[in-house]
Each structure stands twice: as C-alpha cells, then as structure tokens.
Ligand code: ADP
C-alpha cells in the first residue's frame with residue numbers, strides 16, 4: 137500500500153476555491169493508486185472565525201487564565217471544523233471520507249496542553265481505514281495525553297502531525313500544501329523576486345525553518361530527517377512540483393554538486409536585546425539559571441567580562457526584566473529588533489560572505505547591532521523597521537533572484 141500524507145494549511149482551506157483545489161490533489165493521489173492520508177490545519181489566518189488565535193481570544197474574553205486542559209480543548213476545535221468541512225467537500229465529490237481528531241487517529245503526546253510532543257502513534261485505526269475506501273481526514277496540531285485529555289502541538293503543529301504520521305505509517309511522501317510555491321529564497325511577501333527552490337536538503341530546510349522561514353515547522357523537519365521521510369512543499373493552487381526535500385539533492389544546472397552557496401535569507405521579527413552588566417561569575421551563573429527557570433529561551437548570546445548580551449522574543453521581555461531586577465542586575469533593553477539570517481550549507485569555508493553582508497547592509501545605511509554565525513549561517517541583529525530593505529538588499533547581493541531551481 138503506497139501511503140501519501142497530504143497536509144493542507146489554514147489559508148488553503150479557508151475558502152471554497154482552496155478546498156476545491158485540495159479535493160483535486162486528493163483525487164489525483166487516488167487516481168495514481170496511492171492511499172491519501174489527509175491532515176488539516178484550522179481555517180484561515182489571524183482574525184478568521186475558526187482560526188486558532190480567534191479561539192484563544194474567545195477563551196481569554198471568558199476567563200483571564202483558562203486552565204491548560206480547557207484551553208487546549210477549545211484551541212483544537214479549529215482543526216475539527218476543518219476536518220469535517222473538508223470531509224464534506226470530498227463527500228460532495230463522491231469520495232467517502234472520515235474526519236478524525238488527533239486522539240481518534242492514535243496520536244499520543246506528552247502531558248503539556250500547549251507545545252506537547254508526540255510520544256507515540258497507535259496506527260491500527262488509521263491503517264484499517266487506509267485499507268478501506270474512506271479517506272481519513274485527520275486534524276493537525278492536536279493529540280491526546282495518556283489521560284485522554286486533548287493536547288496541542290504549538291504553532292505550526294499540523295506540519296508535525298503530518299510528518300509524524302508519515303514516519304509512523306511509512307508514507308512514500310509527505311506533501312505540505314500551502315499558499316506559496318515551495319521553500320523560497322526569502323519570504324515572498326517581503327521579497328517579491330524570491331524564487332522557489334526545486335530541491336533542498338534536510339539540513340538546509342531545517343536551518344531555514346529554525347531561523348524564521350514559516351513555511352514548515354522545524355520539528356517536522358527534524359522528524360523527517362530522523363526517519364528519512366521525503367517531503368514536498370507545494371502550492372495548493374498551482375500544479376507544480378514545488379520543493380522536494382530529501383537527503384539526496386541533485387546538482388542544479390551549472391552547479392557543482394553541493395556547492396549552492398546560499399539557500400536563502402530568513403528573518404525573525406519582534407526581538408528584544410538585553411545587555412546585562414554582570415561582573416562576578418557567580419551572579420552570571422545565577423542569572424542564566426534564573427532565566428532558564430522562568431522559561432526564557434535566549435539567543436544571539438555574547439559574553440564579555442562585565443557585560444552579557446542576548447536577545448529574546450518580545451513576549452518574554454517582561455519576565456526577563458523582572459528576573460534580572462530581582463537579582464539587582466543593571467540592564468539595558470533595546471526593543472523592536474529583528475534578526476536576518478543568511479543561510480547556506482555551501483558557505484562553509486568560503487571567504488567573503490561576511491564582506492558581502494556588511495557591504496549590502498552598509499549600502500542601505502542599516503546598522504548591524506550584533507552578529508552570530510555558524511559554519512552554515514550568519515545572522516545580523518538589526519532594527520525591525522529595516523527588515524524589508526535588509527532582506528531585499530541581501531537577496532540582491534547574493535543574486536538569489538537568479539537562483540536556479
Ligand atoms: P500554512 O497555513 O499553509 O501552514 P504558513 O503561514 O504557516 O502557511 O506558511 C506559509 C507562509 O510562510 C507563506 O505565506 C510565506 O509568507 C511564509 N514564508 C516565510 N519565509 C518563507 C520562505 N523562505 N519560503 C516560503 N514561505 C515563506
């Protein structure tokens with residue numbers, strides 16, 4: 137049995153036209169002789185009636201601090217509606233379908249109600265369904281813990297559901313259908329001449345996902361990598377191949393194997409930079425311990441004698457500042473910052489990349505506030521208001537609009 141997982145994102149399911157397209161992709165998979173296993177997200181983006189954010193708002197209007205169990209139960213409703221509606225779309229076209237919650241699909245998670253991790257998948261029910269005539273339409277983003285309570289997998293969690301099901305059921309492919317034509321050299325909403333990559337390696341896409349390319353959840357890529365699940369990222373609206381992700385990346389025309397210098401440029405908005413004036417080493421350790429205990433994850437970390445600099449997301453600023461104040465540490469806070477990252481497995485050992493980045497940003501008069509690098513990426517902290525110009529300048533500097541494939 138050739139199982140293929142087809143995941144449809146929220147924007148693809150919000151309107152009748154998108155659902156029609158989704159149904160066509162599902163029917164095509166069946167016509168090719170595969171058994172489609174469909175995974176869906178909640179319909180629409182922020183502001184849509186059944187979007188996850190709307191449901192969270194609804195909960196908060198009713199109660200300031202809802203208990204995790206109830207909040208997860210409500211948040212999971214968005215996907216339930218999607219699964220039922222898409223099943224109806226299929227029924228109307230003569231395809232028998234069955235909507236299933238995460239629990240019904242056998243997805244068992246850890247106990248947390250928010251950001252739970254998938255522990256195991258009891259696949260008997262799905263396998264039985266796949267062997268029959270009905271197409272299973274599974275809600276993404278949710279599962280149940282051992283106690284049977286509804287849990288959620290965090291923002292973008294439907295990608296994780298899709299790849300985890302693909303791994304458990306040994307699917308031949310996991311297709312991530314979305315509103316852009318694949319993994320692109322930058323967010324096409326910001327860089328209009330961004331190009332879709334025909335192929336990408338797991339490590340390229342993992343880096344891009346971790347550094348802000350929203351198109352797939354980094355955890356989904358990790359699972360795919362671990363279990364060797366091939367992924368395709370494609371547009372719901374186009375009949376194109378999109379981006380194929382596997383370990384074996386073909387060389388592009390005119391390219392020496394494995395030498396694509398730069399794969400893309402990503403960004404993360406809404407960052408805050410903290411400079412903590414800490415001298416004595418005991419206090420330094422205490423500071424990092426207190427931040428960790430307050431669930432503050434920090435990034436772009438530079439330690440100097442007497443001064444520690446790091447960044448965190450805007451939503452963690454309050455708790456971080458409070459924590460440092462309690463330790464009587466003098467701090468400075470810079471807000472409304474963003475991180476832009478140039479990513480490319482091919483940059484390893486290639487001189488002149490930093491020069492290009494510095495020149496491109498300098499040419500736009502954009503100050504670099506901090507940097508960090510690994511062998512396959514270079515990140516710059518800049519002001520959020522400069523993001524659009526920075527991305528476009530870097531994209532141009534590395535000629536990514538001409539990137540083949
Ligand atoms: P879905 O609802 O299908 O899960 P998402 O909003 O989670 O869609 O992800 C798709 C969005 O990711 C695109 O609309 C695009 O604006 C954004 N994006 C950011 N960076 C990239 C990138 N490098 N390649 C493709 N899309 C990107």
Ligand code: MG
Nearest residue numbers: 145292350351
């Ligand atoms: Mg998504």
